Amino acid sequence: QVALEKVLSRRSLQLQNEQQAWQDSSEGWRMIQLRLSLPAYKERDAILNAISHNQVVIISGETGCGKTTQIPQFILESEIDALRGATCSIICTQPRRISAMSVSERIATERGEKLGETVGYKVRLEGIKGRDTRLLFCTTGILLRRLLVDRNLKGVTHVIVDEIHERGMNEDFLLIVLKELLPRRPDLRLVLMSATLDADLFSSYFGGVPLVQIPGFTHPVRTYFLEDVLEKTGYRLTAENQIDDYGQDRAWKSNKQFIKKRKSQIASAVEEALGSADFKNYSQQTRESMFCWNPDCMGFNFIEFLLCKICENEKPGSVLVFMTGWDDISALKDKLQAHYLLGDTGRVLLLACHGSMASSEQRLIFEKPEGGVRKIVLATNLAETSITIDDVVYVIDCGKAKETSYDALNNTPCLLPSWISKVSAKQRRGRAGRVQPGECYHLYPRCVYDAFADYQLPEILRTPLQSLCLQIKSLKLGSISEFLSKALQSPELLAVQNAIEYLKTIGALDESENLTVLGRYLTMLPMEPKLGKMLILGAILNCLNPILTVAAGLSVRDPFLAPLDKKDLAEAAKAQYSRDYSDHLALVRAYEGWKVAEYELTGYEYCWKNFLSAQSMKAIDSLRKEFQSLLLETGLIDNNIATYNTWSYDENLIRAVICYGLYPGICSVVHNEKSFSLKTMEDGKVHLHSNSVNARDSKIPYPWLVFNEKIKVNSIFLRDSTAVSDSVLLLFGGTILKGDIVSSFPPYVYALYESIRCDNFYPFSYAWAGLGCIL
Ligand code: ADP
């Protein structure tokens, strides 16, 4: 023990000396000056003092004041000074992998080290960390997974949870777990950090803990709402200007009838919205629907115009554009690159900032361009709080963000662009005033802003809880509903019950809510359980490739385009991929065709000819890779991929695996004389979406359809579906088939069902038993 202590204190001294040497170098001196200038530095002593006297401390301060990069370093340095540096272990969680990576790299640079020395990071499938790493940045998900095997966080001295104001599902979940852990680990310190925050809520959740506020400073930001922007720029918001907008492929624009209809919609919406005095009195829903003419409030054309105006007329300074999602960012980037001024790399540096960018691209975002070049960054809400670009002077805010929402009553999830909250709008605005007075252009009228919610609803209250419930079970946290009742804000009981019921139906939980073997595997795959299920069985039954495509396809925007004016042509194009009553198999074929074309460098032409979205195809391609690495990570497959594809061309097998994943999304096909009708157990009569390949035939020679999603517009429509036989549904459709479904099987199938039930055998029990041995 004594010898060990000696070694450790020698190591701590060494750390101290190394830092001193770095600080004495000229680059180190420059970094120190930068760090000293951050507002967080002024509160250094107060922060450290609070942490040493309290188990839990909340720290809040304006974005960019130095919370993420400085506070973990303060703790690290004070531990090193106290010669405990070699024994401390600080974990700091970030909601996104990109921030965990970029922040750790930044801190290593500030300390004159390489990543993996004192500072490291760990995100899913990647990480750099060494023997001496004392400060580890990771995603919240990684810490939750560590808790799975290390319930007491042995050896960890400090946990810092960053960006708690975002109220992500994982963060809320982690807080419940940590709150329970604190009494068991009285020496553990917990620091919660946030930009704008409902401090009382967090403080009282932990029983009235102290709050350290870092006073911030931002330069004034001049704010323009849509009406002011129009006045300032002299832009005429006419229908013609707005046609070329989001989501609409330019090729379809030529259709006159379509344009005419859009024109009148747009014109009346704009007129009503901006001209009418009582617009303020309309309900929020009406206001929102008025802006439906463009999913993101304003078209690309307007953003392009505004960027030009800024580049031509305004003082130097970078521009930050907040967009809804990655698809829109890349589409706008393409458009801008073709513009004579904005595409000129000698004058403009055009960058995209999103969750999966390469680190070389990341560095460019922070760098100040030289020689009068103006930097324009197109970003998602990632740049709202977790990434700070210092030289931004102009902000353009589209007002929307993609948000998962969940309707507990209809039990349907959706990922849709929705209006941001007032707090988010303020954050976005604040990004413009970091270095000098700035300007912010909100591309929506003030009255729409007035109707924004103050705060965004926490994720736990607006998303399906299936994955969360699985995690609660895998962490052995007891009864799901009891555990969730301890959350900062608990989700609706109905939502919890739906999730548990679903997990039981798909066989991930048993009747007494314990994880099954399948359930345990699903907890290791961070994706919707139905996708995980499909992938697991696809790997077991050696038809992995097509199933990877189907699972990826279910997670991106539909790649089959259906432009209004070329509907027939588009349908014919889709029909060439479908011969077997399955939208999912049609997608598999389309993807495979694209892959070949892409290999021959004709991917775009292929998409163009076949009415496919090249963007979705690329997204599917990269998701497939991600899914495959996840399967590798869990040990479900090894690197010998060919062996998992020996049955990849057996369409009936693929159909069965799809059924296994999508169950209980099933509907029965009832044939009558000329056509057929469809029924589900919960809704009664339903319809097929007109884009489905199954909507074109008057007969489907199968008794069942499995589907991924229903949407409700007047009546209920099924989007993509795959036809399956009785026996496939029986063998692959979950473990418990409900009574009325079973009774509608033909007698021979019913007999089979009975015999299976009596033998207490259920499909793949051998396979699952095999998996059980691995675990
Ligand atoms: P907060 O967490 O309070 O929002 P940060 O600690 O992230 O603030 O940032 C503090 C400062 O460090 C900001 O001025 C930011 O621009 C700068 N910074 C952060 N990361 C980098 C980086 N990778 N490169 C250059 N500057 C950075």
Ligand code: MG
């Ligand atoms: Mg931060």
